[in-house]
Amino acid sequence: MITIKLNGRQQTLDADPGMPLLWAIRDLIGLTGTKFGCGIAQCGACTVHVDGVPTRSCQTPLSSLGSAEVTTIEAITGPVAAAVQEAWTKLAVPQCGYCQSGQVMAAMALLSENKTPSDADIDAAMAGNLCRCATYARIRTAIHDAARALA
Amino acid sequence: MLHLLTSRAAPPSRRGFLMATLGGSSGLALGFALPESLAGGRAHAEPQRTPSPFAGYLFIDRNNTVTVLSAHMDMGQGIYHGIATLVAEELGVPVADIKVEGAAGNPRLYGNVTVGGAFQLTGGSSATPSSWERYRRAGATARTMLIAAAAKSWGVAATEVTTEAGSLVHASGKRATFGEMAEAASNLTVPTEVTLKAPAEWTQIGADNTQRVAGRDKVTGAFNFTIDIRRPGMLYAVVAHPPRFGGKVKSVDATAARKVAGVVDVITIARGVAIVARNTYAAIKGREALKIDWDETRAEQRGSDELVEAYRRALAVPGTIAAKRGDVAGALARASKAIDVSFEFPYLAHAALEPLDAVVERKGDSLEIWGGHQLPDFYQAIAAQIAGLTPDRVKMNVMPTGGGFGRRAVADGDVIAEATEIAKAIGWTAPVKLLWTREDDMRGGRYRPLYVHKLRASLGPDGRISAWHHHIVGQSIAIGTAFETSLVSGGIDPTSVEGAADMPYAVPDLQVEVTNMRAGVPVLWWRSVGHTHTAYAVETAMDELAVLAGQDPVAFRLKHLANNSRERSVLEAVAAKAKWDEPLPLGRFRGVAVHKSFGTVVGMVIEITATGPANIKVERVVAAVDCGIAINPDVIRAQIEGGVGFGLGAILHSQITLTKGIVDQGNFDSYQVLRFDEMPIVEVHILPSTRSPSGIGEPGVPPVGPALANAVAAAIGKRVRMLPFDKGLSA
Numbered sequence: 001m002i003t004i005k006l007n008g009r010q011q012t013l014d015a016d017p018g019m020p021l022l023w024a025i026r027d028l029i030g031l032t033g034t035k036f037g038c039g040i041a042q043c044g045a046c047t048v049h050v051d052g053v054p055t056r057s058c059q060t061p062l063s064s065l066g067s068a069e070v071t072t073i074e075a076i077t078g079p080v081a082a083a084v085q086e087a088w089t090k091l092a093v094p095q096c097g098y099c100q101s102g103q104v105m106a107a108m109a110l111l112s113e114n115k116t117p118s119d120a121d122i123d124a125a126m127a128g129n130l131c132r133c134a135t136y137a138r139i140r141t142a143i144h145d146a147a148r149a150l151a
Numbered sequence: 152m153l154h155l156l157t158s159r160a161a162p163p164s165r166r167g168f169l170m171a172t173l174g175g176s177s178g179l180a181l182g183f184a185l186p187e188s189l190a191g192g193r194a195h196a197e198p199q200r201t202p203s204p205f206a207g208y209l210f211i212d213r214n215n216t217v218t219v220l221s222a223h224m225d226m227g228q229g230i231y232h233g234i235a236t237l238v239a240e241e242l243g244v245p246v247a248d249i250k251v252e253g254a255a256g257n258p259r260l261y262g263n264v265t266v267g268g269a270f271q272l273t274g275g276s277s278a279t280p281s282s283w284e285r286y287r288r289a290g291a292t293a294r295t296m297l298i299a300a301a302a303k304s305w306g307v308a309a310t311e312v313t314t315e316a317g318s319l320v321h322a323s324g325k326r327a328t329f330g331e332m333a334e335a336a337s338n339l340t341v342p343t344e345v346t347l348k349a350p351a352e353w354t355q356i357g358a359d360n361t362q363r364v365a366g367r368d369k370v371t372g373a374f375n376f377t378i379d380i381r382r383p384g385m386l387y388a389v390v391a392h393p394p395r396f397g398g399k400v401k402s403v404d405a406t407a408a409r410k411v412a413g414v415v416d417v418i419t420i421a422r423g424v425a426i427v428a429r430n431t432y433a434a435i436k437g438r439e440a441l442k443i444d445w446d447e448t449r450a451e452q453r454g455s456d457e458l459v460e461a462y463r464r465a466l467a468v469p470g471t472i473a474a475k476r477g478d479v480a481g482a483l484a485r486a487s488k489a490i491d492v493s494f495e496f497p498y499l500a501h502a503a504l505e506p507l508d509a510v511v512e513r514k515g516d517s518l519e520i521w522g523g524h525q526l527p528d529f530y531q532a533i534a535a536q537i538a539g540l541t542p543d544r545v546k547m548n549v550m551p552t553g554g555g556f557g558r559r560a561v562a563d564g565d566v567i568a569e570a571t572e573i574a575k576a577i578g579w580t581a582p583v584k585l586l587w588t589r590e591d592d593m594r595g596g597r598y599r600p601l602y603v604h605k606l607r608a609s610l611g612p613d614g615r616i617s618a619w620h621h622h623i624v625g626q627s628i629a630i631g632t633a634f635e636t637s638l639v640s641g642g643i644d645p646t647s648v649e650g651a652a653d654m655p656y657a658v659p660d661l662q663v664e665v666t667n668m669r670a671g672v673p674v675l676w677w678r679s680v681g682h683t684h685t686a687y688a689v690e691t692a693m694d695e696l697a698v699l700a701g702q703d704p705v706a707f708r709l710k711h712l713a714n715n716s717r718e719r720s721v722l723e724a725v726a727a728k729a730k731w732d733e734p735l736p737l738g739r740f741r742g743v744a745v746h747k748s749f750g751t752v753v754g755m756v757i758e759i760t761a762t763g764p765a766n767i768k769v770e771r772v773v774a775a776v777d778c779g780i781a782i783n784p785d786v787i788r789a790q791i792e793g794g795v796g797f798g799l800g801a802i803l804h805s806q807i808t809l810t811k812g813i814v815d816q817g818n819f820d821s822y823q824v825l826r827f828d829e830m831p832i833v834e835v836h837i838l839p840s841t842r843s844p845s846g847i848g849e850p851g852v853p854p855v856g857p858a859l860a861n862a863v864a865a866a867i868g869k870r871v872r873m874l875p876f877d878k879g880l881s882a
Binding site for chain 1: 225227229361363366368370371372373374375376378412430432502504551553554555586664785789790792794795800801819820825826827829831833
């Protein structure tokens with residue numbers, strides 16, 4: 001048994017401590033907004049926040065979490081989340097949508113740290129998040145849009 | 152013309168039962184079958200007996216929710232939004248009020264009209280052409296019946312009833328929502344003729360906005376793909392596949408695998424060894440513990456270098472003629488100015504971000520399958536055969552997918568067959584979700600085929616092209632599959648030569664030939680299929696010929712295009728929008744390409760900055776598109792933007808190589824695709840048109856590569872003819 005703090009609740013799981021957080025979230029807890037894309041932290045589809053830091057859940061063993069607070073796409077709240085989701089919808093960023101949970105989590109983390117990111121800041125922060133539909137240009141515009149909305 | 156009225160809920164006799172079951176909350180509904188003239192064949196009798204009793208194009212519940220059942224799967228190309236727009240326009244509701252679900256199980260309703268209508272298909276950028284007429288007709292039919300029901304109920308003439316945003320309205324002040332009138336409407340005779348709106352009356356078709364059905368769900372994590380399906384008691388499976396294509400399981404030692412916590416079963420299936428477990432992690436750990444001895448007597452043992460060598464040798468031997476006019480050999484022999492170039496195109500993986508997956512559940516004598524079915528009728532038949540059921544006992548749930556790019560249209564239903572086989576092997580005791588990990592997906596074959604081309608072309612004394620000889624060597628996608636008989640004729644697989652055999656430039660002496668090679672590496676259509684390589688060869692050769700002729704690349708192309716050709720209009724438009732005639736700032740270079748695929752013409756001007764082979768940056772892409780009537784301009788823009796990014800990643804970085812038959816790449820660390828900082832600004836200009844809509848999911852890809860290659864040649868003088876650029880720039 002291992003206990004993690006997820007979306008504000010203690011979750012006690014009957015799981016191997018080596019199990020990546022991704023599979024605990026998806027298979028054991030049943031929250032499926034966090035996606036599997038590569039399993040080796042190369043695509044960003046599985047990005048969650050661990051104490052607010054964007055983290056690849058596919059490479060985060062349950063045993064490494066301790067008392068850290070994990071937040072998934074289903075539980076994001078507050079002005080930054082709202083601004084990002086609103087900008088994404090308004091600019092029709094998603095195509096298939098599969099990577100977008102991870103994109104939203106990464107963008108939120110960027111905007112929480114940097115209120116007025118430049119294109120270069122965005123490129124650096126989002127470099128680890130793949131989008132095979134190539135919605136990158138719209139994501140860049142949406143991040144600027146969300147930043148303006150938050151200003 | 153016969154029409155068939157079906158009901159979402161069920162035929163009248165069963166309504167009471169279903170209403171009770173559903174707690175009365177979902178109300179009653181309307182559904183319409185395809186007019187027989189479009190569907191072909193006879194009416195689909197007694198749909199309530201099939202596992203998909205809810206056949207129809209749309210239904211309206213009592214709460215006024217309009218749900219459209221889509222004949223096409225959405226893999227990000229936006230077809231759900233497109234079909235919803237068609238229904239919304241004719242029905243008279245805002246598209247934002249429409250929900251869309253995937254549908255299957257009735258080819259008479261959902262068969263792809265562009266391939267004869269016998270089976271359902273999402274592919275070949277054909278969804279909109281296939282459904283442009285029928286979904287507008289469904290919307291118009293529903294609106295006519297709702298008006299008739301209101302007129303009858305209110306005792307007024309139907310001509311006096313109008314609709315506004317999902318409601319029926321009469322001058323007397325009477326008013327009802329579509330939902331309130333849906334049940335009465337469903338009891339009326341379906342009209343035999345409906346009049347579709349004239350283009351001038353459209354308010355939603357052609358509207359330029361950024362709405363998308365389910366757009367919000369895609370930023371909250373609520374949008375579900377196959378990988379997100381959860382069934383009570385469901386088990387999770389992964390499969391160990393042979394390391395070489397064509398390998399078989401000789402023997403398995405599953406002792407250690409069975410000891411992994413959470414592993415439930417280990418099963419040898421036709422395609423490998425399956426681990427069934429309580430969660431994905433346990434299944435993956437179990438697979439790591441397997442010891443498998445593979446029989447590789449019939450496996451492909453060659454590496455990609457050996458294949459390229461064999462293909463290059465085949466260039467020396469004449470192929471099968473795909474197009475011929477005049478006397479190419481004579482014209483080339485007479486020419487004083489000519490190019491003689493060869494190209495190498497690697498295997499490419501689709502690498503959709505949602506890897507292959509499927510969920511299978513059997514209850515009694517019914518099977519239910521969730522998947523990204525581009526060919527649901529094929530997969531239904533395959534699963535039925537494995538399960539020992541008739542196809543009508545197999546319900547296919549068509550899920551949206553996290554990308555696709557052609558990978559989920561396979562004649563043998565690979566992942567569906569595996570999932571069904573696994574569920575059967577555990578005695579149907581639990582629903583099974585099969586996941587191919589990224590490595591399975593990337594090493595699983597079904598690649599864009601490896602091709603080698605040779606192109607010789609000459610200029611006449613008038614500075615025009617006098618001869619064009621193009622030889623394509625590679626694996627056919629269709630030969631050896633269930634698609635061979637319908638696609639291949641006289642040794643020509645059109646997917647090998649499309650865009651080359653029918654290239655648009657006027658050349659008096661032309662010969663295009665193909666040599667079909669055999670290799671054990673499975674191949675498949677990959678976003679824009681044959682055009683991925685033919686456009687590159689044709690459009691870079693045109694550029695070289697323009698330079699050889701001392702002419703401007705746009706002017707040189709225009710000289711070879713007929714006055715009424717759509718390529719000409721698109722090329723002129725893109726040149727104007729990109730200000731082709733004006734000089735570029737210092738350090739900027741540009742290239743141009745135009746190409747027609749899937750009925751759509753796309754022209755691109757790509758601007759780069761380049762200081763050397765190691766320092767090339769794509770700055771800006773200007774695109775012009777003629778795809779007929781633009782139903783949703785922003786979806787078209789998005790598809791061109793996406794096509795640019797998808798194409799650029801492949802052209803710059805992507806390649807699947809094999810060493811002694813084993814695929815070298817396994818994940819995104821070694822198989823490079825376009826990343827965030829490489830995405831250029833893309834500017835899309837849509838040409839006005841009154842033609843029926845043509846495809847848009849694929850046509851944005853073909854011009855990217857040649858336009859970039861032509862820009863690079865302009866910048867550094869290097870002609871890249873070996874892809875990807877990561878390899879060819881230094882070659």
